[in-house]
Amino acid sequence: MIQDPGSLIPPNDEHTKASTKASAELHKQCMDLLNDLDSFQALLKATLRNPQLVEVRQFRSNVSAEMKMLLKLEERIKSQVEKSKRNAEDSGDNELHGEQKQQPIDDMQSDVDSDVEMRLMHALRSSNLPFYQAVWGIVLSSCEGLLALGKRFYWDGETKAPWKKSGNEKQANKDKRKSVFVDIVAGDGTEWVKVSTISESRLLFEMAKKGWEADSEDDVSGAESERPPRRTVLRNFDGEDPGEEDDDDDLELIKLARDLRKAADATRVRYRHPRLRIVLPKIEEGNVPEIDDILAEMRSYGIQVECQETLSATIGSSDLTRLLPQPFKNFTPTLNVDCTLLLAMVSDLSHVKNLPILPSFHRAIVRQIEVDKEMPLLPSELWPAMGSRELVCTSEAGTRMREIVDLLGTDTEKARMRIVMGEPSEDGGCDSLIKRFQALSDHHVPEDWKLPVKVIDAQPVINACLAEGKLPPVADEVAEGLSDINYSVFMYGWVTGTTTITSNRTIDKQIETTIEKNRGNDERLEGPVVWVCDTARSLVGKDRDRKD
Structure with a gap:
């Protein structure tokens, strides 16, 4: 069990109320996630001959590192608050003895506190924890036969099936530019899931920056005028290997879909390519036509794309046995x-x-x-x-x-x-x-x-x-x-x-x-x-x- 970090939270002073509340909530969520992962690892150890066949350790390590980062951030900001308070008090004392009329010390302190509060809240909002929670929530709500939480697959040369790698082997002389990092390997290796927590506003901003614009419909008449506007795509994968080309102008989601497809085409699990799924928890389909065009482009690579996935499973309350590998599921009678x-x-x-x-x-x-x-x-x-x-x-x-x-x-x-x-x-x-x-x-x-x-x-x-x-x-x-x-x-x-x-x-x-x-x-x-x-x-x- 992870130690409750409540004793490490700064005093709930007026100027740190919002950040303290946000920090405490993140700590609790992080602690719940770590406890869930520890329970799953204990289950693996108790039921599998080789628990290392299910790759969870690195994901758990990343979450643990996030907890440590949050604690260090909290202590650092608390120290800055105290230092700013002392400086403001010293400055106020000096100015009050001068001839010039000065801003009241309470107002000065308020300005300092607001600045510190903004920086603290920005750092907390930048935490990777929501992404880790989304990954684990998708595992709990829609996956069985978990084999890995985070695994890199290459399309340059042979890629081993997940269960045929010892866990200690390294991908020697592999070009990471010709690879994709899969967040979830489930279905006993037959399903790859990639999670992106990009928001609609961030995606629209990237689309504008990369030049994804609708074609003009001024010259379109008749039945064709009823068609949705087509997208001007700067470059799309056309079946040839674009690995050597510069793809800086590609949208990240399109590049992700293309890379998933290439890696899956280079990998076979029991003679079949793995199924591909991309989950976008912060995107609502049917809300923005321009985003719907992107989703359609992603699906053209043979990928199941899910938006605003409902994470029905709650961390800390799910049946983890469903996640155990199920190698006997398809055995013949x-x-x-x-x-x-x-x-x-x-x-x-x-x-x-x-x-x-x-x-x-x-x-x-x-x-x-x-x-x-x-x-x-x-x-x-x-x-x-x-x-x-x-x-x-x-x-x-x-x-x-x-x-x-x-x-x-x-x-x-x-x-x-x-x-x-x-x-x-x-x-x-x-x-x-x-x-x-x-x-x-x-x-x-x-x-x-x-x-x-x-x-x-x-x-x-x-x-x-x-x-x-x-x-x-x-x-x-x-x-x-x-x-x-x-x-x-x-x-x-x-x-x-x-x-x-x-x-x-x-x-x-x-x-x-x-x-x-x-x-x-x-x-x-x-x-x-x-x-x-x-x-x-x-x-x-x-x-x-x-x-x-």
């Missing part, structure tokens, strides 16, 4: 489980809470034990991902998993493997399997977990779909780079439209890269639907006899 996660489902590392660390353990095993102790993989990620969905795996993935467990697994890992794969089948249905599995896990096993995993003979299905042309031609390029197991897993998920879950990020990236290189002009081209678990689990026995 059946999940295609890769061999890597089949192994994670049976590993002792995933199920034994206080697994003793032996000297013979490889450091990778030790690290997995430490990570799982902080945030267990199955309860925090895999079981929520699987939910009550049907689980299948290809025969190649199932066979490979059995081979690894039989060769390297402990007795408990082998026992879990038999339960997961439904062996022997005569031992009962799903309820029986869950009870048997619970006896082998320190974690509470969800009762709706669909065991066993059904094994699918994927090759006939894949061959039939390929023969029928159900996949795009790029499928041949994708298939050439896959091993037999990966071919069966990822191609089966692709031809059936089933979500594949895996921890093999390398193959997922390989497939995505191949598709993008062969996309051409096909904007609708998509690859298999894949969800990548950020961490894997080895078997305890895998490196049992190997020294570090």
Whole structure:
């Protein structure tokens, strides 16, 4: 919780009443916003394996810096008030002893106080806090699946999808002139939101300064006279890259819309460009025809433009859980489980809470034990991902998993493997399997977990779909780079439209890269639907006899 700054507010003297009230209100609002952000960060830490995947820290730091600035400003102005008062009193004493008739000291002090008050109020009105409040209010009122509060995207070269960047990577050798700063990345990366708190008067002033004027209608007659006046636009984006051109004459909102479009066109999230939204809380559409023309120009870039957005959510009183990432929202009713996660489902590392660390353990095993102790993989990620969905795996993935467990697994890992794969089948249905599995896990096993995993003979299905042309031609390029197991897993998920879950990020990236290189002009081209678990689990026995 942020400390209440009330004790730092200057005394409520007559000459500082307005500024003190404004300052106190800003402090309260800033404190509420910081508390909201702290609550959200605590929620991220409690629910996500990697809270840093949601980029909030910099935004929170900016708000905190604004609070410090307000406090310093307040103290500085208070000091100036006291100094001015002393100077005025000294000057008044000296002049009262002179021969010339002087202005009464009360009037002199009033002039000083008014000047200080004006400067203080101007500084308070210049605070960035209203912008931060607008951003957070829009998040609360209209966003889900928040990934970032502030993120820069480039159109010069490859731009990574939001969830594929570690957070520590830097955009080396990137030209910021070929980038745009997005205020909100929501929809699990599929929506970018930009907020501008420009006022109507400021926008009209900029339009006049930049030369946006209506064409003369003196020579227009007949039906054409009923048309709204067209705008004289000094320069607009015409499809070619204007990045090297001087755009000083462009309106900031038009430049913003154009830059958003270019950055979005250079970025794909699950094979699709992100949706774009610009929110203008201080602009009222339909009020000024000249401004409506600007809004229409912005929308011509394929951007949703919202004016005077009603921030229905109140800071400090909203359900923040709606803002959590929702990576499982679009999962298919059946999940295609890769061999890597089949192994994670049976590993002792995933199920034994206080697994003793032996000297013979490889450091990778030790690290997995430490990570799982902080945030267990199955309860925090895999079981929520699987939910009550049907689980299948290809025969190649199932066979490979059995081979690894039989060769390297402990007795408990082998026992879990038999339960997961439904062996022997005569031992009962799903309820029986869950009870048997619970006896082998320190974690509470969800009762709706669909065991066993059904094994699918994927090759006939894949061959039939390929023969029928159900996949795009790029499928041949994708298939050439896959091993037999990966071919069966990822191609089966692709031809059936089933979500594949895996921890093999390398193959997922390989497939995505191949598709993008062969996309051409096909904007609708998509690859298999894949969800990548950020961490894997080895078997305890895998490196049992190997020294570090």
